[in-house]
Amino acid sequence: MKKLVEKEWNNYNVSEIFSKIQRGKRLKKADHVPGAVPYVSSTANNNGVDSFIEAVHGTRIFNDCISLANSGSVGTAFYEPFKFVASDHVTSLRRKNTSKESYLFLSAMVEKQGVNFNFNREINDSRIKKMQLMLPVDDSGKPDYDYMEQYASEMRGGMLMRYRTYVARQLAQLEYKQIATLDKKEWKEFRLGKLFEISRPKARNKDHYEMGDIPFVASGATNNGVMKCCKPHMDEQLDAGNCITVSPVDGSSFYQPIDFLGRGGAGSSILMLRNNNLNLFRGEFMARMVQQTCSKYSYGHMGNKDSIKRERIMLPVNAAGEPDYEYMEQYAKNMMLKKYRQYLEYLKGNIN
Template sequence: MSKINISEWKEYQIKELFDITPTRYHKLINKDLIDENGINPVIVNSSYNNGVGGYSYLECTEIGNIITFSDTTTAESIFYQPIDFVGYSHVQKLTPILYHENWTKNCLLFFMVIFRKQASLMDFNYVNKFTREMALNLNIKLPVKNDIPDWEYMENFIYNIHKKEISNQYYITQYIDRSQSKKIDLSNWRKFHLYDKGLFEIDMGTKLDKVKMTQQNPTVNFIGRANKNNGITEYVDLINDINPYEAGNLTLSLGGEYLGSCFIQPSPFYTSQNVIVLKPTWDMSFNVKMFISIMVFRESRQFYKAFIDELNRHIKTDFSIYLPIDKAGEPDWEYMEQFIDNLYDKEREKTKTILSMH
């Protein structure tokens, strides 16, 4: 694996980007705090299991989408917390003081790995503790664009690792619970059309021609029929009378060599011919979109053929994908959310290795 070129990355002190404060906690001993049937994760002074020491019925004290660490263990206790949780004594949290809206899950994951790697080089341990003050003054390097953190780079980097690992290893007929070495029970799955209630509005895209686009002051991604870099093939100027699609929508290539390529877009974008836009009809999480995008890709590659039987005439009629369902027969969003989180946890060490720098 080739090393990442960080020669043009910018150095920041943690305190330039984040405030660090103790998590709020219930001030109870563990036997009164943790319940084997609890539902809210309790983040403790641990370097394992994302810091989760158990679960509680007590209300969460902290909001998710933040980074935590213990000031009484080692740098290995630095974790990203995706959901609301119960805090604990000596567990610290990082709160952005700049660029609040830009710290998405993927950007925080990218930062978390850099943060942990740099902290690990300082040889903190149970005697030489990793305190809040030390963390605030720690220097880390991040990719930059126009002299600010390059959010798109970080977003795409983690997204591509995430999707590559999952899409290479998992498909509906091959899902394996590796901890139990058996196939997942697919009896509670069924097919859905992308336009079904609760899924997507299908927009046929802007259908622009890349060669006719200008690049004098580019601010918009251009999505083509590609299978890399989220389908982004160019960075182009805004067209006055054509509003770009919003970040968070999915794009899908209907034909060509990369038929079925389906990506979550991290920034505003235009699309080329034969690339459509899937607009979630509700505030769908990144993990749910990821799960669905993989199902779309695999269904497309298995049952449709480039230049022979492409998706154009199927996408609004009979194209469908398998999804897990709940007791009411509706898509089981919680299952999808947890499934992707579990896969990411299993690949955490691979991500850490890829981002290792000397």
């Protein structure tokens, strides 16, 4: 198969490629009825799925298409293989007789156009009609869908194989041990200020950094709080890993295993919690407990360094009444083993 740079490419209007272009319908949050149908909005995570609702009368339902975010995470595009309800911030792009692999290729090409839009220049219906895609062409000068399908299939297969190798390696490093269930352990309340040294990063803004390989951690609720990977400034000192970061905006808490650049300098900058007893497994367990306590934070009631010191969390304890770090570590290992095995079974069914 030819490499991408070896193929001839051409520009096409979106309307030349997709036979049906239709926007979702407005559905206020207050009108959502909890259910089993994905609700796709303008988020850049989880395939655009914001929640799961009932497809009540008046909603607009799509499936087997590309969802394009018109606002919010403007320009984000996902292939949606399932039936979903689309918000009015999403446009469905559908093409007849198109394979999953071809859709995956096309969604990447659609998303590349996102650089032309932002919060101040959203994607409206007229702009979609003018949007152009660069696509590989065949010998007759038409879009080469066979090539797109083959390329996406090979890329996906390679990624799945690498994931399976990674999971198998993690399974080999973890040992399952029988321990008491959570409800059989004794628990005790601890003040965060007594358990952790709490600090903020220095003032930083992700927009002031070039792309690199160091995580920039901010107050996001997903992806471990990582907004992007950056190149540090000359002689800049990183924030040390092996700590828990907390968002004062919504209490989202994550264990950070490696050194990172933390967002600081403003009210919504992250808080860093350090404890000499932390490691990956203990950190994951304790981050979950911290988040349960701090989830009450919001834009109208943000946390800060002083308030978080007063917060209390429940932790399992040993015979001396101290935090049982060994138990937390093994519990996290057992849970990871369970999830890795489930993931490996899923991968086996998705690798030809």
